[in-house]
Amino acid sequence: MFEKLSKKLNLTQTELKISGFLILTLIVGILIKFIFGINEKTDLTFYNYAQIDSIFFSSDENDGNNSEIINKNVDYKQEVFDFNKQSFNNVYTKQLPAEKSINLNKATKQELMSLPGIGETTAKNIIELREKIGRFRKPEDLLKVKGIGSKKLDKIINYIFID
Template sequence: MFDNLSKKLNLTKTELKILGFLLLTLILGVSIKLIFGINEKSEVTVYNYEKMDSVFFNIEQNVDNNSEIINKNVDYKQEVFDFNNRSFNKIYTKRLPAEKSINLNKATKQELMNLPGIGEKTAESIIALRDKLNGFKKPEDLLKVKGIGSKKLDNIKKYIYID
């Protein structure tokens, strides 16, 4: 039966099943409405918001009188410190070095970490490679370090030199 109907309507079996379900649901809904006589004219509740509007407008007028509360200067950084258990003394912030100020063959880990895109692990890897090679001969030797590609090398080239 589904095969003949699906060929006549040019629908798949799944589409026919979905169509049948929708029709059955529609018929069931209409029959429930007719049997139980659900009335469309139900009582509508009208809300009066005049009292709430007056409260809102009074608050709005009082805001101008209490402008010192709104313009209060707050030390947000201190509030973060007050609610955070973590120690912020060990946070390391990067300061970009001056151009050609870091000797790649003598730089410390902290100096290397000031270079853009160089973190703690990469700085340690640079020092390890420097020790392995007995010093760098040219800046391109940094490409052998994992995590340093040509773009990163171009970004840090202006800050380093080799003697």
């Protein structure tokens, strides 16, 4: 029965069963509402919050200094920084080398790491490739290094040279 109906309605059997369950649940809910007479309308649109608010904003002076709390100016940025243990005064910025100052065939790992976008792993990969092929012939040879693409090569090409 489900198979024929699912082909006719172009639904899977699971979709058909779920739809049937939802329709059956809706019908049962409507029947229960009419049988038990739960059709009274209640006004839920208005609720008086004055009693609950009085807990927080008491007019009695002995309960606390609510006016001080309400009027307190807080520097929220400073409070966020107070929770952070990192010092923002000593921010590390990478010093870029001078143009055409790094010989790609003789550069150390630290010199290569001073290039923009080159970290420890990429510098190590450059040195390994240099040792493997003997020496670099042109800057485009760096494209063979894992972690260096054409965009990164464009960033570093002004700082390197090959002898």
